[in-house]
Amino acid sequence: MTATRSDFRDYIRVAFSRGWWFAFVTLGVVAGISYYSFVRATKYYVARNEILVTDKYAGSLPKEIASSTDWITRIRKAELDFKRPVPARQTIEEAVGAVRMTLSESDVLSMVDSFKDKMKLEYSKEGGFIRLSYEASDGRLAAAVLSLFVKRVLASAVELQVQELNTEVSTLTALRDSLASQVAASERRLDEMKTVAPELKLTASTMAMLKDSRDIKTMPSTEQAVAVFLQLQRDIIGIDSDIADICEQMTTIAGQIKEQPDVVPAKRKLETMPAVVEATRRRDALRVQLAQLLANSTADHPMVKEIQAELKSLDAFLVSAASEATVEVVYEANQVREQLKVKATQLESEAAGLKERRVKLEENKEQWRKKLDEMPAQWRTARELTLDYEKKTDNLSLVTDDLVQAQIRRGLALDQVGTYYQPQWELTPVPERYTKPNHIIHLMLGVVLGLLMSFFAVYVMEFADHSVKDQRDLRAYTKAAVLGVISDYNQLKAVARRTPFAKAAILKTYLLALAFVALAGVVAWADWRWWPAPQKGQTLPAALSSATVSNIEQAMKLYTSQAANLEDYRSAEGAKVEVTPAIEVPGESSPQPMLSE
């Protein structure tokens, strides 16, 4: 297939054959763009502000904001991502001051309450921005309302917390009071038990056992009293065994006393004494030495005399030693006997004591048996009371701790309202002048865009259409002569006969042009009627429409009725919940330049 050279008549043919496509597509695009321009486009007198919410708000933001997953980390990431230069912005102080000059704080607060639905809250996809946007008739007004809105949200969130904490504190206090009264009652009963306890005439061991325990709460239970009774029994048995032992000892001691001899033989005693044995051996040796000397020499030998003197002294010693030994043995024998006698008397007295004690123990045992029979219930109640008292005391301490913590939390929450949470603002620049969408430009843009789109659509359709259009087409493709061209006779006949269809076919061109003109006229009229161009230097009060003012009045009535309840609540609870403005009002010394007109 060879391509044909396009001619101007081809454009005429295409324009008239696909005329409705051009018209519909262009009208559709124009209508869409007009809809966007009038409805969807950013309205004029609108300020949109962003809030960069930081992690300080973690506790006091509404749940839907705070429950977003790891939003704090996302915010920090976003802060890293958004390394944009800070634009020239109008401070929120100026904005709030500008609003305050015409509207009081209560008015703005009421606007906040009434325009809550207009507030848009959206999460930015790039990071953790929570973007609050509000549309107002002036950028400064929008900024002020936004700031107060955030402040109010925070305050209401904290108020809710305080309210919950107040109820918690009151319930805890009531619980603590009741527990304290219960503890006092049980303590009283325990005291009574303590006074009863000495009248029980317990034995020394039982009293010692009771004394070991610090408090009466460990007083013996019935089982322990039984144990005491059994202990007494065991003591009696032990005393019996002791008495038996003592009797045995007494019999043995009596035997020993009988066996003890009155006189001990002296020889035997002397032989056993080492000094006597030594002296005897020395005497024997001296006698042998003397005999040898006498045999060998004369009696005049000097040694003889010495030996004789020594023998003499030895004999004297031996004689005295014999007498002394006799006396000592007698004394020892008497002493042992006396000792045994003393021991025997001691054992007798001990046995007598044990017997007395055994009697006492038996009496005690009988008494314990009687007490056990009489007072098991009293002991049980004492023990239960003690344990109950202990438990209640623990509960009381726990409840007291909770109460203290709740009070601390309430105090913290109350502090948050005024001082702790200061909003961090990230404001978009507030427009200095009023702007509005240019509807005429949008309309012209729609016409151009629609024509382009319809041209494209028609081009595609023509490209896909392979039917023969005219004689040039035929000649170009077949290379054959065109002998004749016969027009559509029925079409010409219909036009010549002025049929309604033919009239409409003629009229449709005019109607189409008229539709475009009407659309342009409607757009221009709406632009003039509903979107008046603000005058130069127009300021905030003039920009507030009557509808806005009526909304504000309605909201003020609502807010005053609600504020009374709020004040009652605050005064009743005694909590100092002060909803201070987010931004301080600039002082009167610095008048607002934007309100000079």
Added chain:
Amino acid sequence: MSTFDTAFDHAITKAVPLSAQTTSKAQAPRTPLEGSFQTVERFEYDATRLVVTASVVGEQYRTLKTNLARFKEMEGIGSFVFTSSTKDEGKTTVVVNTARAFGRDPGVKVAVVDCDFKRPGVADICRAEGKAGFEEVMTAGAQLADCGVYSRRDNFVVFAMKRRSEETTETLATTVVERVIAELESIFDVILFDTSPVLSTTEPLVLGARTGGVVLVVRANATQRESVLYAQGQLEQAGCRLLGLVLNARPSYVPRFWWLRKYDYFQDEYTYKAK
């Protein structure tokens, strides 16, 4: 006929009053063919398919007639087979209206032969029925004089079908076709064969190879270029001579008020550069 068409027809026929037409049987024949065939005063045309002679479209048909007559003058070709690539492209309408244009000349002997055996349409337009149908001429050996119907006012002979034949192999026997064509050419100066589409039947191929040539009718905005090219190839392969093309039912995209200002806006130079 509508008032619009009757107005034009009255303008045309007012030279010959109706009283004179009704009483013209006794007069001497004005044309050479008058009396040779079954003669009627006028064909009762189908109004929806007839083109008014004095209209712009009538002028376009006269242009087509002139181009065809040029072949007769230069090459002596008098028999034209009108066909198309697909059906419903206006072959019969073009043939009848072209024959009317030829018939304006009283000295020319014109014949319209309906050779569309499957869907014969000439009889529907002209409302002319002879004693025998053309299919009988081709098969049963009927005479052409029994088949043709002559109109005095339109000055051409119509050979119409009486019934459609399912099988065309007998009717298109070579000897019969050649005999009938030779007989027709011996009688008429201009013979217009109305046949069936090229791409679906064989009549135009058989007839086109034994006549002067083939004229391919193409309907604007309906016929695909590929169909036209394929039909052209078929004709070449069958040994037919493609004399030219006729673009039929071309709509005008410009409004009438504009269209009327320029006479013959779409009659451009290509129609005259037929050769």
